[in-house]
Amino acid sequence: MRTQLEQLIQLQDIDNELLELQQERGNLPETVERLRAEIEETTHLLDLKQKEQLNAGKERRRIENEVELAKVSLKKYQDQLFKVTSNREYDAITTEIESAKAVVSNGESRIIELLGQEEELVQTCEELEKNLEEIKSDFDVRDAELQEKIAETSDTEATLKKNRVKIVEQLAKPVYAHYERIHVAKEDGMGVARVYNGACGGCFAAIPPQKQMEVASMEDFILCETCGRILVDPNSMEM
Numbered sequence: 724m725r726t727q728l729e730q731l732i733q734l735q736d737i738d739n740e741l742l743e744l745q746q747e748r749g750n751l752p753e754t755v756e757r758l759r760a761e762i763e764e765t766t767h768l769l770d771l772k773q774k775e776q777l778n779a780g781k782e783r784r785r786i787e788n789e790v791e792l793a794k795v796s797l798k799k800y801q802d803q804l805f806k807v808t809s810n811r812e813y814d815a816i817t818t819e820i821e822s823a824k825a826v827v828s829n830g831e832s833r834i835i836e837l838l839g840q841e842e843e844l845v846q847t848c849e850e851l852e853k854n855l856e857e858i859k860s861d862f863d864v865r866d867a868e869l870q871e872k873i874a875e876t877s878d879t880e881a882t883l884k885k886n887r888v889k890i891v892e893q894l895a896k897p898v899y900a901h902y903e904r905i906h907v908a909k910e911d912g913m914g915v916a917r918v919y920n921g922a923c924g925g926c927f928a929a930i931p932p933q934k935q936m937e938v939a940s941m942e943d944f945i946l947c948e949t950c951g952r953i954l955v956d957p958n959s960m961e962m
C-alpha cells in the first residue's frame with residue numbers, strides 16, 4: 724500500500740506540472756479554436772451573400788431585357804393602332820398594348836427593388852470581407868503565439884505524459900480510477916491531499932486523530948470523508 728500511495732503522490736506531482744503547462748498556455752487554445760470557427764462561419768456567410776448578389780444581378784438583367792423587348796413591342800403596337808380597319812383588330816391591339824405596359828411597369832418596379840437589394844448586398848459583403856480580414860489577422864497572431872508556447876513546452880509535456888503512463892500502469896485499477904475521478908472533478912486537479920494541522924489539505928475538513936494516525940502509517944488507502952481526496956502523510960515525499 725505504501726508503494727501505491729507513493730506512486731499516487733508521484734502521479735499528483737506529474738499532474739500538477741501538466742496543469743502548470745496548460746495554465747501557461749492559458750486560454751490561447753480556446754481563443755484559437757474560437758477564431759478558427761469564426762473564420763469558417765464568416766467565410767460561409769460571405770459566400771452566401773455573394774451568391775445572393777450574383778443571383779439578384781442575373782434576375783435584374785433578365786428583367787431589363789424583358790422590359791426592353793416589351794418597350795419595342797409597345798412601340799410596334801402603338802404604330803399599328805393608327806392603321807387598324809376594324810373594331811376587333813383595335814381591341815386585339817389594345818389588349819396587347821395593355822399587357823406590354825404591364826410588363827414594363829412591373830419589370831421596372833422589380834428592377835428598382837433588385838437594385839436596392841444589390842446595393843445592400845454589396846455593402847454586407849464589404850463588411851464581411853473586412854471582418855474576415857480582421858479575424859484572420861487576429862487568428863494568425865494568436866495561433867503563432869500558441870504554436871510557440873506548444874513548441875517551448877512540448878518536450879517537457881511529452882516526458883511528463885510518458886512518466887504518467889508508467890505510474891498508471893503500476894497502480895491498481897480501482898485506486899487509479901478513484902484518483903482520476905477526483906483529479907478531473909476538482910478545479911485544482913488534486914486527487915491526493917496531505918493532512919495539515921489535523922485537516923485535509925484539499926478541503927480543510929478536520930480529520931479525526933485516529934484517521935490521522937492511519938494516514939501517517941501510510942499503510943491504508945484513506946479518503947477524506949468530505950471531499951473524497953486520497954489522504955497522505957505530510958512528511959511523505961515532496962508533492
Ligand SMILES: [Zn+2]
Nearest residue numbers: 923926947950
Ligand atoms: Zn477533504
